[in-house]
Amino acid sequence: MLDSAANVAETVAPDRASTAPLLEIKDLKLEFVSGAKALRAVDGVSFAIHPGETVCLVGESGFGKSVTALSIARLVASPPARYPSGEILLRGRDVLKMNKAELREIRGGVVSYIFQEPSASLNPVFRVGSQIREALKLHRPEVANDAEVVRLLKLVGIPAPELRLRDYPHQLSGGMQQRVMIAMALASQPQLLVADEPTTALDVTIQAQIIDLLRDLKERLNMSMLLITHNLGIVGDIADRVAVMYAGQIVELASANDLLTQPLHPYTQALMRSVPELDHEDERLQAIPGTVPNLGAFPSGCRFHPRCPKGRRDCPERVPELVEVLPNRWVRCFYWDKPIPSPEEALNPNNPVLLQSREQFTGS
Amino acid sequence: MNNLLEVKNLKVHFPVKQGLFSRVKGYVKAVDDVSLELKPGETLGLVGESGCGKTTLGRAIIRLIEPTAGSVHFEGEDITNLEGPELRARRRRFQMIFQDPYGSLNPRMTVEQIIGEAIDIHKLAESNSARQKRIAELLQAVGLNATHAQRYPHEFSGGQRQRIGIARALAVEPKMIVCDEPVSALDVSVQAQIINLLQDLQQQRGIAYLFIAHDLAVVEHISHRVMVMYLGKVVELAEAKTIVREPLHPYTQALLSAVPVVDPKSKRKRIVLPGDVPSPINPPPGCPFNPRCPLVEDRCRSEVPALREVKPGHWVSCHVV
Numbered sequence: 001m002l003d004s005a006a007n008v009a010e011t012v013a014p015d016r017a018s019t020a021p022l023l024e025i026k027d028l029k030l031e032f033v034s035g036a037k038a039l040r041a042v043d044g045v046s047f048a049i050h051p052g053e054t055v056c057l058v059g060e061s062g063f064g065k066s067v068t069a070l071s072i073a074r075l076v077a078s079p080p081a082r083y084p085s086g087e088i089l090l091r092g093r094d095v096l097k098m099n100k101a102e103l104r105e106i107r108g109g110v111v112s113y114i115f116q117e118p119s120a121s122l123n124p125v126f127r128v129g130s131q132i133r134e135a136l137k138l139h140r141p142e143v144a145n146d147a148e149v150v151r152l153l154k155l156v157g158i159p160a161p162e163l164r165l166r167d168y169p170h171q172l173s174g175g176m177q178q179r180v181m182i183a184m185a186l187a188s189q190p191q192l193l194v195a196d197e198p199t200t201a202l203d204v205t206i207q208a209q210i211i212d213l214l215r216d217l218k219e220r221l222n223m224s225m226l227l228i229t230h231n232l233g234i235v236g237d238i239a240d241r242v243a244v245m246y247a248g249q250i251v252e253l254a255s256a257n258d259l260l261t262q263p264l265h266p267y268t269q270a271l272m273r274s275v276p277e278l279d280h281e282d283e284r285l286q287a288i289p290g291t292v293p294n295l296g297a298f299p300s301g302c303r304f305h306p307r308c309p310k311g312r313r314d315c316p317e318r319v320p321e322l323v324e325v326l327p328n329r330w331v332r333c334f335y336w337d338k339p340i341p342s343p344e345e346a347l348n349p350n351n352p353v354l355l356q357s358r359e360q361f362t363g364s
Numbered sequence: 365m366n367n368l369l370e371v372k373n374l375k376v377h378f379p380v381k382q383g384l385f386s387r388v389k390g391y392v393k394a395v396d397d398v399s400l401e402l403k404p405g406e407t408l409g410l411v412g413e414s415g416c417g418k419t420t421l422g423r424a425i426i427r428l429i430e431p432t433a434g435s436v437h438f439e440g441e442d443i444t445n446l447e448g449p450e451l452r453a454r455r456r457r458f459q460m461i462f463q464d465p466y467g468s469l470n471p472r473m474t475v476e477q478i479i480g481e482a483i484d485i486h487k488l489a490e491s492n493s494a495r496q497k498r499i500a501e502l503l504q505a506v507g508l509n510a511t512h513a514q515r516y517p518h519e520f521s522g523g524q525r526q527r528i529g530i531a532r533a534l535a536v537e538p539k540m541i542v543c544d545e546p547v548s549a550l551d552v553s554v555q556a557q558i559i560n561l562l563q564d565l566q567q568q569r570g571i572a573y574l575f576i577a578h579d580l581a582v583v584e585h586i587s588h589r590v591m592v593m594y595l596g597k598v599v600e601l602a603e604a605k606t607i608v609r610e611p612l613h614p615y616t617q618a619l620l621s622a623v624p625v626v627d628p629k630s631k632r633k634r635i636v637l638p639g640d641v642p643s644p645i646n647p648p649p650g651c652p653f654n655p656r657c658p659l660v661e662d663r664c665r666s667e668v669p670a671l672r673e674v675k676p677g678h679w680v681s682c683h684v685v
Contacts, residue, residue: 060551173640203413204578205637208622212636230552233624260626274556276585278623279608284563285585287556291521307553 020092021048022191022224023072023111028086030067032295033079039296042068043248044086046322049192054218054225056235056256058271059245060292065228068245069194072226073107074098090192108139112185116197118177122169128180129165132187139188152183157213175206182213186221193218194226199234211237232272236260244268247293247303250322253330264331266310270353286353302333309354310335311347366440368539368572369402369425369458374434376417376424380645392644394420396596397434399671404539405570409587409604411580411619413641417596418576422542425574426458427451439539456486459533463545465525469517475503475528476513482535502531507561523554530561540572547582559586580623584608589677592616595644595652598671602678612680615653651683659684 030042042064049055057065070076072088074095088095090110098106115121123131129149136144146165153161156179169177178198185193195214199207215238218225227238235242239256244265252265263269273286290307293299299306305315312335322332335341340357343349376395379388394417402408410418423429425436427443435444443454462468469478479499482488489495500510506527517525526546533541543562547555563586565571577583583590583604590607592600592615600613611617618635637656642648648655654664664683671681 060553175640203641204580204622205413205618206640208624208634208636211624212634231624232626236626237624261629271553272626274553275626276556276559276581277626278581278584278620279605280585285556285560287560288553289557291523292551292553 019050021050021089022053022091023049023226024087024089025068025072026087026089028068028071028088029084030064030071030076030086031082031084033082037296038082040298041248041295042071045243045245045248045250047243047250047253049224049226051191051224052218052222054227054238054240056239056242057226057228057245058230058232058235058242060230062292062295063245064248065245066196069113069196069226069228071095072192072194073111073113074103075107075113108135108188108190110190111192111194112188112190113194113196114178114181114185114198116200118174118181118201119169121181122177124169127166127168128172132165132180132184135184135187148187149183152187153180155186155217156180156183157209158183173206174202175209178202178206178210179213182210182217186217189221190223192224192226194228196228197230198227200229200231207234214238232260232275244271247298248295249303249332250330251304251332253322255328258329264325264329264336265333266308266336267304270307270309273353286356288353289348289351305347307351308348309351309357310338310340311351312341312345313347315347366404367401367437368404368406368439369400369574370437371398371400371425372435372437374398374421374424374436375432376420376429377432390645393596393647394644395424395431398593398596398598399434400591400598400601402540402572402574404572405566406589407566407573407575407587409583409590410574410576410593411578411583411590412593413578413619415595415641415644416593417644418593419544421593422460422544422574422576426455426460426542428460452485456536457538458540458542459536459538460542460544461526461529461533461546464549465522465529466517466549468529469525471517474514474516475499475508478517478528479503479513479532479535482532486536488536498535502534505534505565506531507557521554522550523557526550526558527561530558530565534565534569537569538571540574542574542576544576545578546575548577548579555582562586580608580620592619595642595647597652598679598681599653600678600680601671606678612674612678612685613653613682614657614659614684618656618658651681 026046028042028045029040031038031040045068059065067076083096090106132149132152133144136148149165150161153164158164158176158179199210202210211234235256242254242256242259243250244252246267252268263272270288274288276285288307301316301318302320305311320332320334322330325331325336340354346354374395375397377391377393380390380392382389398421412418420429424431435442446454476499479502480495483495483498489498499513503510503512508527547558550558575583575586587604590604591598594615600616607616611620618637621635639656642655650665650667651669654660661684669681669683671679673679
């Protein structure tokens, strides 16, 4: 683990690219067009994934995590989606410029997906064995046989795989179905596995099994992984690096360890404080006030300003950039290193987090 | 202190029907012999994985599902067999908040109508102006304001809708609210708002909660006592802090260890349980947890363990502990 962390640190800076990144997303913008209106769901997202690395995209619903991930294999229907600018370089080639034949090749061949609801992703009228065989036929026709299917099912920890391959999806539990999905995604031997909330629909104990399985597989198969989640606990379990998204933009990008031990962006900090943790003292949760902004109604300037405890008068007017504020730590905030604002300077003087931290400040 | 709610040996069995004549093939024992008590102003957390019967238990207690056996006493009165207007009158004292803030509000009714309906049914307002004033007060109590009364549910976000659901429950001044996964459908940043609101309301009004959720961290945060269920049975019951710090039942231990921890330095050892929750139609003989239990012994496969008090206030059903 230590080695890979050092690796990551070395390869993050673009000028020190000792190993070429497997995936490099540069200034990606995605809009959904409806009539004369264009709603920008992803606004200038940039990040890279290196071979063997796991990157987590964290954020709440509607912030563009899933469409960013789906764009890697161009799985967002277009229209209504369009890409006004940006590049998605997969092994150095821009996915946004590929033709249909090239896209077919990378879908499964280079990047595979698993989704939140395994029961909705599996075809209910085919046996799971034949569904996995179908993936093999497309990508590795020479081994499209039961022996390989059994090997894959065994790889993902399904007991008695010889029997299970004749099951229909409804005969399997949710955790087993997700294992089948993973086996199917691995059938084509992808270099990048994209997992979109793979455990959200599962029970806690099953969730732990699946996360352990994914971590084990990416190490054994030396895959890269892009994991989308809203659960910060999962991030600590599996990620090398984390990108936190808010309203279509990355607001913080750092190694998982740095981000979880010392978050720098006010949104990341607020998000971590608002989640109850086991066996912590019974203090009141510091809720983030206000509501999650809707697509098409993102606030001006810094998009977090209406809910931000650190917001100052000029935050609604100036748009912050994602800046490398410390080595390998990227933050989109003007005031990340400034103390909490005084009542005169504060944009949201009644923000509960602000009030509470001021109380603590004067109290101590 | 007298108990607000006393549930004794409650069972809810659903028949499984099969074949042309819908013969009863067996029973799903969704809730199997569960007893619990709730004091006024107390929060009892109910955790377990999906299918363990926690929602069924919550609904059976407030008679949304008919119990098969056992009794429910509320404020000392047996409500298990009440019907019609009598039951309706008692329902003023206990309410429910649902998981899905989208599905549990009628989209064709304004907020005023949604909250006002409860006030009308129980005739809690003497005049129209009193009714309006009351609705405005309720909206304020849950962090909305009076101008929201004329709007429809679709105009609100998930968190705001959950607030409307809470205002509706509060409208009849209940002594107890059954909260069925009240925050799991909400965005992470909004969950804390609702949890804080529920805690504030409890302090101001002394409402008792039966708080059903699968997220142990949330349950531990809000509850005084926590009850862990597995396959329709109670496996452990104790103070919230005790459950988290000294869990005794192997299932509780595994459940706790599976909760992902944010702190990367945490060196907690994870107990990964093999297999899945067995089907409640064919529960394994003996202790229902025995096929997945790391401590399993011979008698676990034949004898059903009884729930016993191992320390004051700490109940466990396990042969080995």
